Amino acid sequence: MLKKKSEASQLPSHYAEKSWQRYAWLYDPVVKILFLPFGGEGRFRRALVDFADVKEGEQVLDACCGTGTLTLLLAEKVGGTGAVTGIDLSAKLLEEATKKVKKALPLTFSQESCADIPFPDDSFDKVFVSFGLHEIAEADRQNSLQEIYRVLKANGSLFVFEYHLPQAVLAGFTVKAFHRLFEHEEAYRMLLDGTLLPELEQTGFIIRRKRLIGAGMFQMLHIVKG
Numbered sequence: 001m002l003k004k005k006s007e008a009s010q011l012p013s014h015y016a017e018k019s020w021q022r023y024a025w026l027y028d029p030v031v032k033i034l035f036l037p038f039g040g041e042g043r044f045r046r047a048l049v050d051f052a053d054v055k056e057g058e059q060v061l062d063a064c065c066g067t068g069t070l071t072l073l074l075a076e077k078v079g080g081t082g083a084v085t086g087i088d089l090s091a092k093l094l095e096e097a098t099k100k101v102k103k104a105l106p107l108t109f110s111q112e113s114c115a116d117i118p119f120p121d122d123s124f125d126k127v128f129v130s131f132g133l134h135e136i137a138e139a140d141r142q143n144s145l146q147e148i149y150r151v152l153k154a155n156g157s158l159f160v161f162e163y164h165l166p167q168a169v170l171a172g173f174t175v176k177a178f179h180r181l182f183e184h185e186e187a188y189r190m191l192l193d194g195t196l197l198p199e200l201e202q203t204g205f206i207i208r209r210k211r212l213i214g215a216g217m218f219q220m221l222h223i224v225k226g
């Protein structure tokens with residue numbers, strides 16, 4: 001169920017696997033606490049699954065799946081006739097994800113980079129990237145978006161969950177301060193410059209729907225192939 005890369009040296013040099021190795025066990029509890037003021041993590045995860053209207057029988061990719069919380073919800077939705085694959089660069093986070101699988105589900109985890117997705121063109125009905133795009137190093141982001149574009153079926157959809165910079169002063173300050181404290185420089189730059197949507201459009205994607213949640217500090221995007 002978990003396919004790992006044989007050599008850690010295959011990871012890109014800019015990737016912070018060391019931090020994930022040390023703190024993988026803390027990821028889920030921290031996310032739970034962070035989302036408490038917004039009604040809980042479950043509310044956000046379910047909102048994304050509902051937003052995407054995931055159906056039985058669909059082929060789904062969860063890119064940058066981390067500890068697999070969303071991946072598991074997706075696997076429940078696609079039923080026995082569909083399949084969900086979760087990919088992430090971190091072997092340690094994928095191990096945490098695998099531990100959470102307590103029953104038979106149409107689910108595979110694999111240690112892969114979004115910049116080099118090992119699936120043929122037009123493989124997936126839906127691709128998800130939840131809190132992942134700001135984590136992909138700038139050096140890999142354009143390749144990763146192109147790879148996601150390639151593996152999506154022509155009538156498929158990409159669903160992105162990401163930070164958003166709200167106009168309201170207090171909420172805007174909160175997101176910026178959070179980035180300063182806990183996110184890396186490139187993620188902060190993406191937030192301030194608003195480069196996410198132009199980068200998606202540059203890849204050939206069309207933004208079909210955008211929904212803001214959590215006082216505008218987060219966004220859900222429904223994106224299709226142009």
Ligand SMILES: C[S@@+](CC[C@H](N)C(=O)[O-])C[C@H]1O[C@@H](n2cnc3c(N)ncnc32)[C@H](O)[C@@H]1O
Binds near residue numbers: 063088113
């Ligand atoms: C903040 S976590 C999000 C995890 C999960 N999607 C969630 O919603 O909780 C970001 C994840 O992106 C992964 N990641 C970063 N760059 C990646 C890349 N180029 N390819 C695959 N995964 C990557 C990290 O290992 C990490 O698990």
